[in-house]
Amino acid sequence: MILPDFGPFIYFYDKDRFHRKPGMPALHRHFSLQRNNTFGVEGHAALYASPASPGELAALLQEYPPERFPLLVIGEGSNILFRSDFNGLVVRPACMGIEPVRTRGNQVWVTVGAGENWDSYVATATGRGWYGLENLSLIPGSVGAAPVQNIGAYGVEVSDHFAWLDAYDTEKRVQVRMDHQDCRFGYRSSIFKSGSGSRYIILSVTFCLHTRPVLNLGYGNVKQEFIAGGGQTPDDLRKVIISIRQRKLPDPAIYGNAGSFFKNPVTEESILEDLRSAYPDVPFYPDQTGRVKIPAAWLIEKAGWKGKRIGRVGTWPGQPLVVVNYGSASGQEILDFTEQIRKDVFHQFGIDLEREVRVV
16 A cells, blocks of 8 residues: 655654544554455555544544545445555544433434444334334444435334434534435435535434334334234334344354345336336335335346355345355455446346445
8 A cells, every 4th residue: 555645743653553642533554444344355544543522533634634635434334345445544433322312292312422333222222212213223334324324124214213413524624413404315325425425424313213112014024023923012123123134134244245235226117017027026116206116136136146156255145135255355356246246137127226335
């Protein structure tokens, strides 16, 4: 790696770490990112820091402003694929805390630090009687990354329970509060995935949850499994969701992966009708926009990619939407594999799969 010209350092440093200056987070040089992405691919950051407070983040970016040093913000790396080293500053916000800040009737507003683990937060919320997120159990990643992707599963999206978030504006160098409209949520998208939204670094997220059980059982076989297991409570629903995910998806600690690699394509009904003439069994779901959503997993399987493996990369046998690093594959190997999937699906169905995973 060729390190950028960072100017005269104000730190005394050893081989891989700069010592902390008062008010600043510790800085690491040539920092390995292999444990900071669930694909487990190797890559290094020229500089890496994990600020634990808004003040530390502001001080860090005062010394290393994005207009001079390339900036990449990550969470737990569960939705990212590194193709190579990052020749700039990687920041992983580590603001912590889970705190109820308002109650009204049967609702409670809970503010959560961006650095909190998402599933740990869902477990805490369910355990404390704050309901609504049970269907999002066991999704890997941090709380700060959840609104970026507008994560969703089994009929629930983060935006359904989002109230507001606090972020640091790297252009104006101030802390800002953003509501639902500001975030421009869409299917697995938000303003933070666009060019203009990359200026914001999320510090905390506030959710509006219920204090009385509200069970969402309308997706797939969730209701069937919930009833079969004698389920009655939100905690029972959380256990059902965890069981389903564990059966379908590989553990990233064993097989490197980032969950669903592609989005489910949303198409016009005319395209669906063309597909149904050749494939009467094609599954689909109505979309809020009046169009239809076709499962990407079905398209990938029909294109012959379910359980297929090339070298150190393959699709998971139980869920072809998940791409797996079976060994020490590079980010480029994984990307090449997925591009071949996209090519074959487009050739067979005329549908272009869009990546859900961010490629760096």
